[in-house]
Every structure is written in C-alpha cells, then in structure tokens.
Amino acid sequence: QVQLVESGGGLVQPGGSLRLSCVASGFTFSSSVMTWYRQAPGKERELVAEITSAGGFTYYGNSVKGRFTISRDNAKNTVYLQMNSLKPDDTAVYYCNAPPPLDYWGQGTQVTVSS
Numbered sequence: 001q002v003q004l005v006e007s008g009g010g011l012v013q014p015g016g017s018l019r020l021s022c023v024a025s026g027f028t029f030s031s032s033v034m035t036w037y038r039q040a041p042g043k044e045r046e047l048v049a050e051i052t053s054a055g056g057f058t059y060y061g062n063s064v065k066g067r068f069t070i071s072r073d074n075a076k077n078t079v080y081l082q083m084n085s086l087k088p089d090d091t092a093v094y095y096c097n098a099p100p101p102l103d104y105w106g107q108g109t110q111v112t113v114s115s
Helices: none
Strands: 003-007 010-012 018-025 034-039 046-051 058-060 068-073 078-083 092-098 109-113
Touching: 003 092, 018 034, 018 092, 018 109, 034 068, 034 078, 046 068, 046 078, 058 068
Parallel strands: 010 109
Antiparallel strands: 003 018, 018 078, 034 046, 034 092, 046 058, 068 078, 092 109
16 A cells, blocks of 8 residues: 655744655655645645655755755655745645656645744
8 A cells, every 4th residue: 555644744934944754655665756746725736846766866846946955765765855944935735746657645744834
C-alpha cells in the first residue's frame, strides 16, 4: 500500500521558518523524482519544488526561489522542504507528490503564515 505522509506544518509568523517532511512507503522511493506542491484557498495547485531521484538536480517555482530548499534522504524514504523567510502568501496546504507515471499524493499539511 502506497503512503505519503506529510508533517511539519503549522502557524508561523512572517519571516519565520518551517521544515516539512514527507515519509514514503509502498514504492521504490529512491528511484522516484519527488515534488512538493501547494494549494491556497481559491487558487490552483502550484508546483513548489522538485528533486531528482538521487538528489542531484532541483527545481523551484519562481515564488519560492532563494527561500525554500528541497532535499531528500533515500535511506529514510523521506523528502524535506525547508521554508525560510516565510510570507503570508505562502499560506497553503502543502502536498508531497511522486509524479506520473506513479502520481501518488499525500494528504497535505497546512502552513499558515500570519502575525
């Protein structure tokens, strides 16, 4: 049974930091590209970051470039998203995803940036 379980979300003040984690099981994590998406109320789901299977290449959306860092630990079947200098516009539900052809999604974790 495939599972992607996100954690680490919460309420943080503008300028603060959070680290999201996503633990994967039920598939060969070390062979899969992994991504983080987010969806804010009333907005479309947005690609935040992507990392290749061995971690050698990363991609970031323009809105988070320079503030967020994606990483992974294949020994722990875990992908991370370090989020620094958070802004109110970063408020969203953040989802972990193994992209197609797998197309597995986690349940999401809420991140709220507010004073």
